[in-house]
Amino acid sequence: MDQLKQIIRDIHDFPKKGIVFKDITTLLSDAKSFNRMVDLLAHRYVGEKIDQIVGIEARGFILGAALAYKLGTGITLVRKPGKLPYNTCSINYELEYGSDSLEIHEDAFQKGDRVIIADDLLATGGTMTAVVELIEKLGAEIHECAFMAELEFLDGRSKLPEGKVYSLLKF
Secondary structure (H helix, E strand, O other), rough: HHHHHHHEEEEEEOOOOOOEEEEEEHHHHOHHHHHHHHHHHHHHHOOOOOOOEEEEOHHHHHHHHHHHHHHOEEEEEEEOOOOOOEEEEEEEEOOOOEEEEEEEEEOOOOOOOOOEEEEEEEEOOOOHHHHHHHHHHHEEEEEEEEEEEEEEEHHHHHOOOOOOOOEEEEE
């Protein structure tokens, strides 16, 4: 895990002064590291009954698609408003710097589908909390919220369903 963590680049003062941004593009562009990360994450779910992976715009699409491929499932996309072509269910939520909205196709799941929500990074947990609510509103069951990395000092995990959060790398 330390080797994977070392590949992630720190960008100081991005997107604003005082923040140290974890740039995962360095890990994604390194084939060996990307493959290792996906294999490690997917291994956790081998043998589990998973119906769908949910990928959150935009970096969650990368992780979600790779996980779906490895686990032999489909991927469902959660997007910004106006990006999905069919009828959607939406949620508005608060962020530390304002508010935002997300949408998912209203027919994305069958009642009781077991899903893994995949995203690159767990920080404050605001976006993932909204996605959990959106998915549960559509009748799916959250198997786990899976992250490539977690910023533990921001305690986003505490906002998510207890015992249903997994992060491969922790900072």
